[in-house]
Amino acid sequence: MAPISIQQEDISIITVAKRILSLSSQICFYLIANSFPEPSFTADEGDVPETPEYEALRAPLNDALHDIFRLVNGPKNTLKELIFSHYDLAALQVALDRGFFNHVPLPKASSSTSIMKSSEAEIAQKTGMDEGRTGRILKMLATHRIFKEVEDEPGSFMHTANSAFLSRNPEFYAAADMQMDDMFKVACEASAMISSSPFDLDISRSVFHQRYGTSMYQYYEQRPGKAQRFAKAMGSWSRLNRHIDELYDGFPWESLKTGKVVDIGGGNGHTSVELARMFPSLQFIVQDISPHMLSQAHQDVGDRVTFQQHDFFNPQPVHDASAFIIRQCLHNYNDKDAVKIVRAVVPALKRCGRGTPLLISDIILPESGTTTRFQEHHLRQIDLCMMVLHGAKERSKEDFEKIIKEADQHLEIVNMCRNPMGIGLLEVRLNVE
Structure with missing residues (x-):
């Protein structure tokens, strides 16, 4: 049939x-x-x-x-x-930037019967803007059940689950604020970017570079306040999509015993810190080129997590590792640069113990028809995010295989797992006789 x-x-x-x-x-x-x-x-x-x-x-x-x-x-x-959805996002942009979510009181203990609320006038005064536009923004957000106008008291607003979530979760707030600030402005110019470069795409031809005249990473290096927000946002992203769970479940960490794990491009180290808590016998080295990212490092796992400034386009300097991790890095680069990043690890893999794994943790795009449209939609959002920010992309398993083989023909994917959100783990090893 x-x-x-x-x-x-x-x-x-x-x-x-x-x-x-x-x-x-x-x-x-x-x-x-x-x-x-x-x-x-x-x-x-x-x-x-x-x-x-x-x-x-x-x-x-x-x-x-x-x-x-x-x-x-x-x-x-x-x-x-x-x-018309960009007007909804514009309302959210203003509310995040002006701190609306922190100027409506959260509910007290569940036994309390009083309604915790603020008037348009109170919110306007605290956020430093006029009352008229404050009310218009609140009413727009309320149509999404972000805030709620108090019944029988027009002009007063209370929290809903959605607005309270932003108020209670500063890391998610940072992620939302970053998206509605820099990223929203960039995404609006995607068509102009394609018009200026209809056939070629790399970091210098990304929408972000076109708008700000520099890469996203250099942009944040020059703006420490926004760099701190970015670091907090990345921590929220990790928990939101269960990256740590995928790393935890996708590889037998106990087999490394008391080994050393190198987290290449590890930012502020939140991934390594979580793994260090789960596996107290392991040592971790977090590498990142950005001193601002490293300055945000966690310090609650003693000396088992150390930090090293390193450009992952340069040869990997650690030659006694039990495993290497490249997590959420390759999707920031086009294929040519992704090959360079993987290739820079190969000499170290050859000098480390036989079978030392390179663990690539990234979104792995599903084959057509193998997931729901709802799940695929979110993955396609992230794919376009990589396009406009970095001139890069998300990849399928086949895409990763091409990059790995171009980096070194002896590299092989020996295991792959992926969670429902599309976050995957590729275990790559050198197959040298």
Whole structure:
């Protein structure tokens, strides 16, 4: 029997609604069975579970929800929502920049019956802007359930789960603020970048470089305050997408015994610090070219995590390692530069013990049709992020294999794992007889 084409697929309001009901019921049963609280919009509620079982239900439910939204709205209304969405982001940009989220009081203990709120006038005064635009920004965000206007008290606002999450999580706030500040401004000029360089793409032809006249890394080197925000944002990104879990589960760290692990391009060291906590017998060296990133280093694991300034385009200086990690670095570079980064490690791999692994932790794009559209959409967002910021891209396993073989024909991927968010781990070794 021939496979069903997209045109023959049974997508209708009623069939999609049935799927939504089924998946929603399964989520409710899962929450009850595992003693997770029912999600709500109230400010004192926590986030949803971050378990593989919950993700396996959440992703297809989002596919179905987006389908029914588009079906009932039709093309005109669906596209209208999309082409006006930059105004929603503009409201969020102002609220983050002016600190709206820190000027509405969080709820007190759950036993309290009082409503914690602030008026437009109070928020405007604390954020240093006029009351009229303050209210307009708040009302726009409230349509996304970010803040809520108090019932029977127009002009006063209280936290919802979404706005309270930003208030309570400074690292996620930093990630959101960075995206709505530098990255939002850059993304708006993607078309201009392609017009100026329609066929070639590298870091000097990225949108970021075109707008600011320098690479993103040099930009932050020149702006220590923004560099600190970037470091906090990267810590939030790591926890948000469970990178550490993937590293933890994807490689037998105990087999290294009391070995030394080199974290190449490791930034402020949050990955190595987490691994050091999990594996107290291991030593870690965090390498980064940026003194600002290294200055943000954690110091709570004693001398088992040390820091070294190093440019990963230059030959790797550590020759007695048990393993090397390149985490969330290669996607910042085009294929030519990614090959150079991997190739710079090869002489050290040859001088270290036989079979010393190079662990590449990065997004691994799925093959077509192997994941939900909801999950793929987020990965495609990150792919375009790499394009506009660095003139780079996310890669599939096949893409990584090409880079690794070009770096050295004896390098081989011996193991691969990937979590539902697309974050993967490639175990690469030298196959030398």
